[in-house]
Amino acid sequence: MIFSMRIAVFLCLCLCMASPALAQVAVFPAPSGKADAETLVVYSSLDEPLATPMIEGFQKANPDIAVHYEDMLTGEIYDRIVKETDAGKKTADFAFSSAMDLQVKLSNDGYAQRSDLAMSARWPAWANWRNTAYALTFEPAVFVYHKPSFTTEKPPATRAEFVDYLERHAKEVHGRIATYDIERSGVGFLFMSRDQEQFGDIWSVIKAMGAAGVKVYSTSSAILERVSDGRFVLGYNILGSYAADWASRHPDVGIVLPKDYTVVMSRIGLVPEAAANPELGRRYLEFFMSKEGQTIMARQLQIPAVSPEVAGENTANTMQAIHGAQLRPVPVSPGLMVYLDQVKRSRLIERWNEALRSQ
Structure with missing residues (x-):
């Protein structure tokens, strides 16, 4: 089990000059113990205890990578990325949020970059907006x-x-x-x-x-x-x-x-345009989309997986086989911004x- 340290920090929620909000930060040191390990920075609306199995799975495959995980509200994720980018600063390497509209707005307004990955072409068309914003749950x-x-x-x-x-x-x-x-x-x-x-x-x-x-x-x-x-x-x-x-x-x-x-509905993952280390962000997104990552999502996080390569309980494949056209996924598209x-x-x-x- 990877050692996780929690510290509470105050982060400024900038939209409409809102007052500061309390965000939870979890630090997952590199499993290899490498002192100068690269650090993946994640902004996410998924509670850290739920996210831990995915982080551990990623670090098992990438033992020289540390993870800095900021658990915050969906509005905070959007605000932080916009404010940091507009100020010419670096921001998170990966953003994961249940606010589909705000994630698509980040992508549509140029605050997310393309991530052309091995699974991109095979991802459901409704769940992929121009290889910049990917639906990762179902x-x-x-x-x-x-x-x-x-x-x-x-x-x-x-x-x-x-x-x-x-x-x-x-x-x-x-x-x-x-x-x-x-x-x-x-x-x-x-x-x-x-x-x-x-x-x-x-x-x-x-x-x-x-x-x-x-x-x-x-x-x-x-x-x-x-x-x-x-x-x-x-x-x-x-x-x-x-x-x-x-x-x-x-x-x-x-x-x-x-x-x-x-x-x-789906939670959407993307790599911000101003990511400090976009390649690390893409590597984490790729793990999220992989068969292993989606299996962790379905079985350990207990959140239905969207990948067409993952079957069994708690997956889009199984639900679609049972319920067919009854299921109406919300497309990842600018229509979400209406x-x-x-x-x-x-x-x-x-x-x-x-x-x-x-x-």
């Missing part, structure tokens, strides 16, 4: 439910069934339905924006949740905790990777991939709030 938005509450009927498996269930059980489920707060949750906003594109009657679903006294949260864990102990009966559009991890430890949590369509327009974003949030209040 994470569906799911319904979660409290199993003991569904002993006499099946949980809803489509949005129409979801609405029907809420209407038939109005009294029993009032205040016991949950979803993300799209004003505070980036992934919640992403899922809602895709819902609007994929499902013409989505506002009927939102209105039905409003009538059912839906509770909204910014984190998956807040919802899953309440579903697991029965305070909530259903959760809508919950990130599947977190739901699967929670269900593995809490047997009363059930998961449904909506049969009408299932939105799939709702970075503050007017469009505000309009969607306003309509969401109106729909929740309308009943």
Whole structure:
């Protein structure tokens, strides 16, 4: 096991002159013990304990490389890279974030460089934007439910069934339905924006949740905790990777991939244009995309792998074989930036709030 040292440092979050935020830094010395080892600098929104198996796998193949890992919020990653690049400074060698829109914006605005790798041509077309931004995970938005509450009927498996269930059980489920707060949750906003594109009657679903006294949260864990102990009966559009991890430890949590369509989001990796050591960044990205790296992702991190070369449980290959066209991955493309327009974003949030209040 590689020795990991944690130190807390204050980092300035620059966008809109926000106040400093606390980021976690983990240092993984080179396994070889080389004193003057090159250091890979990573900015990531993945919690360091989850990232550790991937780092250890990379260092096993690259024993002379140390890793400096900064665990921060998705907005911080974007802000740091832009500010450091614009100031003529060096920035991270690799950036990994669940904020698909911000990662694509970095790529589109010239803050990421091309990474032509062995797997580039074989990577799914929807998951590769010009060899600069790569989707590295395959994470569906799911319904979660409290199993003991569904002993006499099946949980809803489509949005129409979801609405029907809420209407038939109005009294029993009032205040016991949950979803993300799209004003505070980036992934919640992403899922809602895709819902609007994929499902013409989505506002009927939102209105039905409003009538059912839906509770909204910014984190998956807040919802899953309440579903697991029965305070909530259903959760809508919950990130599947977190739901699967929670269900593995809490047997009363059930998961449904909506049969009408299932939105799939991804965490995106890229090498910044101003990377201090871009070749190290590319080497880490290449490991992420390799069969070994994607297997670690699926089996140890418990995050579904996207690589077409990896099969078995918790992979895009297996999910696509089972669910086919039901799965709708979010393409890595400039289309993701539409709702970075503050007017469009505000309009969607306003309509969401109106729909929740309308009943």
